[in-house]
Amino acid sequence: MQNKKIALRLIKDRLFSTVLIIISSFSVVPLGFILYFLVVKGATAINLEFLLSGPNPYGEPGGGIAHAIVGTLILILLAAVISIPFGLSIGIFLAEFQKSKLAYWVRLGVDILQGIPSIVIGIIAWSWIVRPMRAFTALSGGIALALMMLPIIVRSTEETIKLIPTSIKEASLSLGVSYYHTILKVILPSGISGIVCGILLSVARIAGETAPLIFTAFGSRFMNLNIMKPVESMPLLIYRYASSPYRDLHTMAWGASFVLVVFVLTLNIVAKGVCKRWCIKY
Amino acid sequence: MVHKVLMINDFSAYFGKDKVVKNITLAIEDSKITAVMGPSGCGKSTLLRSVNRMHELNPNTSVSGSIVLKGNDIYRMNPILLRRHIGMVFQRPNPFPTMSIYDNVIAGYKLNGIKLTRQERDSIVEESLKKAALWDEVKDSLRKKGTFLSGGQQQRLCIARALAMKPEIMLLDEPTSALDPKATAFIEELIVQLKKTVTIVLVTHNIAQAARVSDYTAFLFLGELIEFGVTEKIFTVPSDKRTEEYLTGKFG
Amino acid sequence: MIQDKINKLKEKLITAASIVQMMIEKSIVGLTEGYSDKLFEVFRHEKDVNLMEIEIEEMCTNVIALHQPEAKDLRTVLMIYKINNDIERIGDQAVNIAESSQFLIERQILKLTNSLPHMARETIDMIRDSISAFADNDTKLSMQVCERDSIVDKLHENIIHELIGIMINDPKTIERALHLIRISKNLERIADLSTNIAEDTIFMVAGRVIKHNVES
Numbered sequence: 206m207q208n209k210k211i212a213l214r215l216i217k218d219r220l221f222s223t224v225l226i227i228i229s230s231f232s233v234v235p236l237g238f239i240l241y242f243l244v245v246k247g248a249t250a251i252n253l254e255f256l257l258s259g260p261n262p263y264g265e266p267g268g269g270i271a272h273a274i275v276g277t278l279i280l281i282l283l284a285a286v287i288s289i290p291f292g293l294s295i296g297i298f299l300a301e302f303q304k305s306k307l308a309y310w311v312r313l314g315v316d317i318l319q320g321i322p323s324i325v326i327g328i329i330a331w332s333w334i335v336r337p338m339r340a341f342t343a344l345s346g347g348i349a350l351a352l353m354m355l356p357i358i359v360r361s362t363e364e365t366i367k368l369i370p371t372s373i374k375e376a377s378l379s380l381g382v383s384y385y386h387t388i389l390k391v392i393l394p395s396g397i398s399g400i401v402c403g404i405l406l407s408v409a410r411i412a413g414e415t416a417p418l419i420f421t422a423f424g425s426r427f428m429n430l431n432i433m434k435p436v437e438s439m440p441l442l443i444y445r446y447a448s449s450p451y452r453d454l455h456t457m458a459w460g461a462s463f464v465l466v467v468f469v470l471t472l473n474i475v476a477k478g479v480c481k482r483w484c485i486k487y
Numbered sequence: 488m489v490h491k492v493l494m495i496n497d498f499s500a501y502f503g504k505d506k507v508v509k510n511i512t513l514a515i516e517d518s519k520i521t522a523v524m525g526p527s528g529c530g531k532s533t534l535l536r537s538v539n540r541m542h543e544l545n546p547n548t549s550v551s552g553s554i555v556l557k558g559n560d561i562y563r564m565n566p567i568l569l570r571r572h573i574g575m576v577f578q579r580p581n582p583f584p585t586m587s588i589y590d591n592v593i594a595g596y597k598l599n600g601i602k603l604t605r606q607e608r609d610s611i612v613e614e615s616l617k618k619a620a621l622w623d624e625v626k627d628s629l630r631k632k633g634t635f636l637s638g639g640q641q642q643r644l645c646i647a648r649a650l651a652m653k654p655e656i657m658l659l660d661e662p663t664s665a666l667d668p669k670a671t672a673f674i675e676e677l678i679v680q681l682k683k684t685v686t687i688v689l690v691t692h693n694i695a696q697a698a699r700v701s702d703y704t705a706f707l708f709l710g711e712l713i714e715f716g717v718t719e720k721i722f723t724v725p726s727d728k729r730t731e732e733y734l735t736g737k738f739g
Numbered sequence: 740m741i742q743d744k745i746n747k748l749k750e751k752l753i754t755a756a757s758i759v760q761m762m763i764e765k766s767i768v769g770l771t772e773g774y775s776d777k778l779f780e781v782f783r784h785e786k787d788v789n790l791m792e793i794e795i796e797e798m799c800t801n802v803i804a805l806h807q808p809e810a811k812d813l814r815t816v817l818m819i820y821k822i823n824n825d826i827e828r829i830g831d832q833a834v835n836i837a838e839s840s841q842f843l844i845e846r847q848i849l850k851l852t853n854s855l856p857h858m859a860r861e862t863i864d865m866i867r868d869s870i871s872a873f874a875d876n877d878t879k880l881s882m883q884v885c886e887r888d889s890i891v892d893k894l895h896e897n898i899i900h901e902l903i904g905i906m907i908n909d910p911k912t913i914e915r916a917l918h919l920i921r922i923s924k925n926l927e928r929i930a931d932l933s934t935n936i937a938e939d940t941i942f943m944v945a946g947r948v949i950k951h952n953v954e955s
Contacts (some may be wrong), residue, residue, distance in 0.1 A: 372581035379541060380595040381571030390598055393584045484586045487632055698805040722804040
């Protein structure tokens with residue numbers, strides 16, 4: 206009787222693990238399908254002209270997405286320059302003053318920010334920056350994206366610093382090093398892998414955002430390096446070309462999607478690699 | 488005349504309303520090892536951390552009474568400057584994980600922006616590592632990261648780092664609790680050698696260690712100084728009944 | 740750390756032992772050669788030996804309290820404590836010999852055979868060898884010392900016999916004879932104490948108890 210019960214349990218165990226494995230395998234399938242489609246539909250569009258030149262005048266075949274690639278990079282750079290200092294500072298504050306009242310409210314604020322839909326952030330950026338300036342600018346797009354990057358950087362910085370043992374901080378303080386120098390020269394370098402990892406992941410997050418850019422960077426048909434003017438980005442371009450009636454624009458949209466996904470995937474893999482290889486053991 | 492490096496006068500330390508160190512008066516003698524022992528929670532670590540004003544880095548703390556280091560009231564000094572004259576070694580070895588062994592030893596100078604010539608740096612590193620009995624083991628791998636050393640070696644590196652600042656006094660907070668017996672014995676021998684060059688205050692919960700290593704012993708219980716005296720006397724004929732009970736294992 | 744302290748203890752003990760050995764020799768020489776200044780030196784040395792006994796006791800207590808010695812170290816410290824005691828007693832016996840010698844050289848020497856100097860020689864050899872064995876951790880030599888105790892006992896018996904004969908013959912010699920018996924008794928006692936030292940040395944080195952005829 207006992208043996209029968211045990212045998213039944215063992216079977217249930219085996220069944221459970223098998224189901225877990227099957228379900229998990231299924232989750233990889235959509236990714237595989239997406240990549241397959243992108244390669245099949247988009248690879249044909251990719252050639253040197255595609256990557257290196259801007260759009261041709263209306264109606265003419267050919268042209269490329271160089272202006273969108275450059276635009277995306279400009280927006281990422283702007284967003285990073287704005288969000289990294291703020292994100293690091295807030296992350297350090299939350300890790301160092303965990304129990305204070307201010308920390309509670311700041312943490313709450315950051316969590317709320319993380320939950321705001323991207324289109325709403327776009328609208329807010331429009332009314333705070335685009336309206337007063339009376340112009341669509343890359344700067345406003347960068348600010349909108351920075352708002353989206355901020356919570357991720359704050360979270361990963363806070364968690365990384367919390368993991369650093371207090372004994373390291375105490376060692377520095379006991380040598381007569383000021384608090385400010387201790388954070389900058391000892392704590393931050395010790396957590397560099399986690400912090401960089403967080404930054405790369407936040408960039409990967411916003412690289413494909415479209416909604417916040419619709420009312421801010423707006424998009425443009427020209428290659429533009431001036432941040433006070435509107436600028437094209439990859440997701441915006443994909444949206445516009447895919448919704449247009451022209452077949453060759455659709456192909457270009459597939460090509461751009463492929464490039465974008467490869468970019469984001471690479472960022473993710475590099476972030477994981479950084480986290481592992483630069484990780485400092487205590 | 489016997490020289491007292493550190494005078495603790497009617498000193499108390501608080502965590503909020505909690506009086507953790509109660510009106511302690513103690514004099515630490517130059518070039519000697521003074522052990523502070525007592526059961527867990529008796530305030531010995533708090534007392535030690537008050538000497539280099541690390542206690543006040545915790546939130547909601549306060550102190551009363553005075554501590555005088557070589558004639559200077561430490562609470563009238565700049566705490567950062569004070570800590571540069573006092574070396575501290577902690578329970579868990581804590582070399583800086585991003586720095587090499589070489590950089591760890593002179594970390595006190597580097598992090599404080601004190602400029603040194605290449606020659607000065609090299610000589611400080613060699614001298615400190617020799618004093619910490621670690622030079623022979625690491626002299627060929629000074630550029631390697633400090634965290635690749637064994638526990639005992641890491642702790643000696645921390646001792647070298649503290650010694651490099653040429654402190655007036657060294658505070659050791661249970662320096663061997665995280666180490667294996669062999670490393671512990673090595674460091675105990677090292678501490679006895681070190682007292683020739685620097686005064687040492689050693690907090691330990693290991694009674695036998697206090698007996699083996701120290702010249703003077705202070706026994707703390709529930710924040711109060713119960714007894715203080717020459718180690719040999721305390722361990723053979725203690726004056727206070729509570730000291731006797733602690734040593735014979737009746738509590739703690 | 741503990742090894743240094745134990746070595747210092749051993750050295751101090753050996754020093755005390757060599758002083759008492761010297762005291763015995765001087766008291767016998769004082770008797771046989773008639774030098775009373777030698778006997779006064781014996782009385783002076785006694786003070787030093789007493790001070791050293793107290794010092795060595797304190798050192799032993801400190802080593803046990805501060806270093807918790809184990810195994811051989813523990814046996815060494817405990818035996819040093821005991822041997823220290825015995826050496827002080829040997830010193831007392833040497834003083835007794837000197838006192839009796841003092842009395843005798845102020846009067847006419849009794850005619851005795853060689854037996855007393857012979858017994859003194861044997862006794863001095865025993866104490867010298869027992870301390871030597873202690874210093875060198877030599878259990879063989881210690882066993883030999885134990886065996887020689889019976890020789891000294893025999894010599895003591897012979898001397899008493901001889902002196903009884905002399906006392907019966909001439910009652911005027913009784914006072915001097917009694918002092919000689921006392922000296923002989925003191926020497927016999929010193930030999931016993933040397934045997935103790937040898938037995939303690941064997942326990943210290945090998946952990947074997949051979950006293951009270953508990954042999955292994």
